[in-house]
Amino acid sequence: MFKIDFIEKAGRLRDRYFDTITYSRNVFVPLTNVCRNNCSYCGFSKGKPYLLSPKQIKNILKEGKRSGAVEALFTYGEQPTKVDGFKKLLTETGYESFDQYLKDTYQTALDQGLLPHTNPGYIPSDQFKSISKYNASMGLMLETTTDIPSHKESPGKKPEKRIQLIKYAGKQKIPLTTGILIGVGESWVDRVKSLKQIKKINDKYGHIQEVIIQGHQKHPKSNTKHPTTKQKTVIKTIALARHILKDIEIQAPPNLHPDIKSLLKAGVSDLGGISTTKDHINPTKKWPSPQKLEKEIKKHGYKPEKRLPIYPKYIEKDWLTEPIRKQITKIER
Numbered sequence: 001m002f003k004i005d006f007i008e009k010a011g012r013l014r015d016r017y018f019d020t021i022t023y024s025r026n027v028f029v030p031l032t033n034v035c036r037n038n039c040s041y042c043g044f045s046k047g048k049p050y051l052l053s054p055k056q057i058k059n060i061l062k063e064g065k066r067s068g069a070v071e072a073l074f075t076y077g078e079q080p081t082k083v084d085g086f087k088k089l090l091t092e093t094g095y096e097s098f099d100q101y102l103k104d105t106y107q108t109a110l111d112q113g114l115l116p117h118t119n120p121g122y123i124p125s126d127q128f129k130s131i132s133k134y135n136a137s138m139g140l141m142l143e144t145t146t147d148i149p150s151h152k153e154s155p156g157k158k159p160e161k162r163i164q165l166i167k168y169a170g171k172q173k174i175p176l177t178t179g180i181l182i183g184v185g186e187s188w189v190d191r192v193k194s195l196k197q198i199k200k201i202n203d204k205y206g207h208i209q210e211v212i213i214q215g216h217q218k219h220p221k222s223n224t225k226h227p228t229t230k231q232k233t234v235i236k237t238i239a240l241a242r243h244i245l246k247d248i249e250i251q252a253p254p255n256l257h258p259d260i261k262s263l264l265k266a267g268v269s270d271l272g273g274i275s276t277t278k279d280h281i282n283p284t285k286k287w288p289s290p291q292k293l294e295k296e297i298k299k300h301g302y303k304p305e306k307r308l309p310i311y312p313k314y315i316e317k318d319w320l321t322e323p324i325r326k327q328i329t330k331i332e333r
Contacts, residue, residue, distance in 0.1 A: 010239035010267035017247040018269040020305040021297045025290060026071035026273035027064020027114065029057060030281075031105065034086045035077025037121070037154035041184050041226060043219025044281050045077050051089040057105055060277065061112045067276035068290070070331065071117055071136070071309040072109040075281070078121030078156045099130065106134035110327055117177075117309040122156035125168045133321045136310040136328070137175040137209060140165055145194045148185040150224065163197065170205025175314045179212025179251070182237050183229030191237055195244040202248060207319075209311040210249035210270055213238045217256055217282050231259060235266045242267030249311070255285040260296040270307075271297075 031052050035045040052060075061072060080086045081098050095101040109116045118131055119139035132138050142162050143151075151157035169176045180194045195211075202208040215229030215237075234257050241250050251270040252263050263271070274287050288296070290306075297304040308328065310320075315328060 006243075007235065007239040007266050010242040011265045013242050013246070014250075014267040014269055018249075019303065021264065021269060021271060021302045022249075022305045022307040023271040023290070023293060024071050024273045024307050024309055025069050026073040026117070026275050026309070027061060027067070027069040028073050028075070028273075028275040028277045029060050029064075029105075031057070031074055031076040031102075032080050032086075032089070033077055034080035034083050034089070035121070036079045036082045037077070037151075037156050039154050039157065040150045041216055041219065041222050041224035043221035046219075046221040049083075049085060049089060051080075051086070051093055053093050054104065054108070058108055058112075061109055061114060064276045065112050065114060069276050070115060070306075071273060072112075072114040073273055073275065073309075074105070074109075074116060074118040076120065079123060099127070102131060103134065106131075106323075110134070110323055113327070113330065115309050115324065115327055115331075119177075122158075122161050122165055125165060128165060128168065129172055129174075132169075132172070132174045134323055136308060136320075136324050137177060137314075138169060139177040140169070141181065141212065141214075142166060142178050142194055142198060143181045144184075144186045144190055145197050146186055146190040148190075150184045150226070163201070166198075166201055166208075167205070170201060170207040173317075173319045174207060175209045175310050175319055176207050177210050177212065177251075178208055179210075179214060180237075180241075181214050181216060182233060183216035184224070184226050191240065192244070195241050199245055199248070202245075207314075208248060209314065210251045211241060211245060212251045212253070212272070213241055213268075214253060215257060217285065219282070231257065231262070235262050238263065238266040238268055254293060255287040256282060258288070260293070261300055264297070264300050264302060273309075 115136040145159045215234040218228045253272045294304040
């Protein structure tokens with residue numbers, strides 16, 4: 001399916017549009033592992049249910065700020081309020097409303113001088129819009145446009161639902177990070193369809209700031225039959241994405257795919273968030289230090305550049321809510 005020069009051409013295509021390789025410094029805050037979905041490959045939600053307290057959150061954010069983070073990356077299980085037992089966890093933190101819990105959490109991040117970025121999974125559009133007011137950008141992985149067995153117990157992974165919400169973000173002018181997960185039962189044809197769907201949506205709304213290409217990492221707590229995705233498959237998919245997406249930023253997480261040279265050769269333009277904490281989704285996969293990452297980027301002839309969780313063109317377009325505008329003004333002084 002792939003000619004020898006397919007990957008090299010993808011790298012040259014990236015060079016046409018991008019003269020730097022970007023990354024973000026973030027602090028990873030996993031608010032809760034309670035999730036209504038039951039993806040066969042997931043290990044994050046398999047442990048003892050928890051919900052971080054406001055004090056725990058503040059301590060993580062303060063340490064992240066001290067360590068150089070500019071972004072607060074918030075993740076949590078999809079729609080945890082629909083799961084039995086979550087209400088008790090919420091009450092124990094002093095809250096009756098998860099929406100208020102989130103609002104106060106975002107304000108704490110802003111007070112610490114950090115820009116929030118949240119991956120909430122599929123949630124109702126009104127909640128998505130409400131949350132976005134306190135976030136520099138939002139995240140929602142498409143993963144795949146195909147119904148796969150790995151998602152049969154996951155109502156929030158229905159492709160049509162995720163596509164609908166990605167389009168909604170565009171209508172609302174919300175900068176969005178999306179992407180595909182590879183190696184969980186989809187085919188090459190499915191990957192092409194997913195990337196073309198992302199391109200089609202962005203052509204209409206222009207709000208997709210980056211597309212993550214992430215290979216599946218088999219988690220010891222999961223019950224999936226799928227092995228960790230091979231590096232060569234990840235590289236081919238990155239090249240495929242560059243040929244389809246053209247000038248859209250393409251990201252691959254360097255802790256999961258550490259061969260930086262191959263990532264750059266295949267057309268990656270961004271290396272994601274380098275966290276001051278561990279990767280709570282893939283805890284055994286350590287991030288490279290910013291110093292090591294920049295050294296690798298320079299080694300292969302490119303200029304590294306730190307970025308915010310919202311890309312410059314959306315700041316120039318003023319796709320900002322007032323809390324985010326104020327914080328960016330402080331950062332850029």
